[in-house]
Amino acid sequence: MNFDNNFLQAVFQNMADGIVACDENGTLIFFNDALEKMHGIPLQPLPPEDWAKKYNLYYPDGSGLLKKEDVPLYKAWKGEKVDHQEMMIISNEGQRKYMYANGNQLKDSDGKVIGAVINMHDITDINETNKKLNEIRHFIEQISDLTPGLITVFNVTNGVYRYVNNAAKTILGYTAQEFLNGGFEFVVSLVHSEDVQKILEQNQKAIINANEKYPDYNDNDAVEFEYRMKHKNGSYIWVHTYGVVFGRDTNHCVEEILNITVDITERKNAEIKAEQSKISEDYFRDLADQSPFMIWKVNEKGLCTYVNKPWCDFTGLSFKDSLNFGWRKAIHPDDGESEYIKFMNCFNELKPYHSKFRVKTISGDYRWVLAQSNPLKQPDKGYLGSLTDITEQEDAQQATKVLMQKKDEFMSIASHELKTPITSMKAALQIVQRISGKNKKDSQLHSFITLANNQVNKLSVLIEDLLDVTKIQAGKMELNKNDFESTELIKECISQYRFDSNIHKIIFKQNVNVTISGDKERLAQVIANFLSNAIKYSPEADKIIVASEITDNSLKVSVTDFGIGIPENNIKYIFDRFFRVEKSSQKFSGLGLGLFISAQIIEKHNGKIGVNSKEGQGSTFWFTIPCNNFLQKQ
């Protein structure tokens, strides 16, 4: 079809795109109106090397003027097809415009090159839009990558991942690309073998449900899963996945799913620990309820967090009522305040707390309990304690105390009451003895009086021993200490016994004379006891040896007799209370208290007491007193 030249002109001038043409020599010959408007500069018959500069033809990134070989019209003239070449032009007013250039070489019907033509299409607006789109895309990608969750979009029909954010690397150690390459199968392989079956089933069910319920299904409703996945480094992490329907196909079946997966390992481990802790706590409580003791727990703030069933049964307070400070209701009002202070003192120093106090029972009366508790270490802190009913022991103790007081009172009175008649008896008999001794005619009288006198003395000693033993048992024997010389003490004792026996001769082997710090009367009592035993148990012998010496930094006093001796198997019992050698019971009188009392006296002096004996040959009773300040004289 041939067109009229004018018609064609009009067509070109009205086109929105810019048209530029050159002849076979490469000279610009045609600009349409649009092109002229784009450049703002009219057509000038310039050669190709000048086009870029004259008309401000730039590379699309604005990096510089187009080289001659890159100018679209030049390319077309040279025979190269120009197809959507992007470029930028700057108008003479300074406006930047982005263009697509399309065009070709022109040939006449004979195939001879007659020139080239380029169509310039303004894509500035499109570019702007694209730029904005890129910005938005970049923004969204930033959000996606900074989200601490793994975001994926995957296709349920072919298992292909359309999108994976970079959190894949942080959460599972694999790059997004590895996910995209691996697909659904790869991801499933990462799920823990114990969880995978469950997850796949749940997933299936969810999809079927979403399909069936359409259109009454809210695609925004998240389906949630918790399971373990294997990190690239080999360890397992706990994850929580939220899945929503992302896209449906033309049949409204779920086609794509958006998943967000977060690492919940820490939280999960804490849950498991808490569960275990609860199990062990439950176990503890079961055990505690079986205990015969009352058990309680106080936390690091000093508030009661637990009491066991025995406590509730004992006090009648419910578990709830006993918590925090509720338990104080059961403590005796007189004890409550002081015990609380005592407990807090231990609590603040993390020391064990032991105490006694009264607790009100369910029946309303008070009973004594013994509280024992220890501070707990990690992870619990606080205190764990027990209470034991010790009412019976307390009552017994109180009763014993009262009894002891009564006994002391009695002893005091008995002591006086027994000694008073003996005093008169003894003095009277001694007076009569003296008087009758003066007169030879009264010799028989004298001997009987002497006998009576001796018996009174024995009685006196027995009563003294009895009273001493009671005192020792009550822990009431006190020593009156002062300093005196050992020889003086021994000599005094010996001189007293010279009256008691005319058979025995008492020989004093004084090897030392030292100053002792002790109770002179009590030590005299010991020596007297030794002497009296020596006399008593050696009726056939005629001498007794008393000796003093220093051994091992102590003063040793010994009394040796040559009498019946002590059988070897009895020696270890000899200083026991009430012990008397069997054979002697009829022949030898006495309560058997003397040596026991002597042993107690020596013990109170921090000394030692003992005996060496051979049956049939005699015995040596000895004691030692340690020297603290010794002044050795000779």
Next chain:
Amino acid sequence: MDKKILVFDDDEDILLLSSYLLEEMGWQVHTRTNCNSIVEIVKKVKPSVIMMDNWIPDIGGIAATQIIKAEPEFKLIPVIFFSANNDIKNLALQAGADTYLSKPFDISVFEKVVNSFNNQ
């Protein structure tokens, strides 16, 4: 020289025995079974030596001895404190007595103790 001795004891038998022994030793013996108005008694008798029992009505031997010793006129009179109590040494000290004699006693010990104040 009249050696006067004043003996306080609530037990009449002991007073009897003590009197016998003391008279044998050449003392003029005055006895009392209680220590009421002690100052008056001492003033009246003017003894050179006093023997005081622990358990004597009404105020007891310790208090009575303390009263005597508090009187400037009598504080130089030696007091022999005697008692069946085991703690007699401390009681005598507490009373402010000059010496003590524990019951029951040997008559020879009794004599010895009293004789030690013979030259008063």
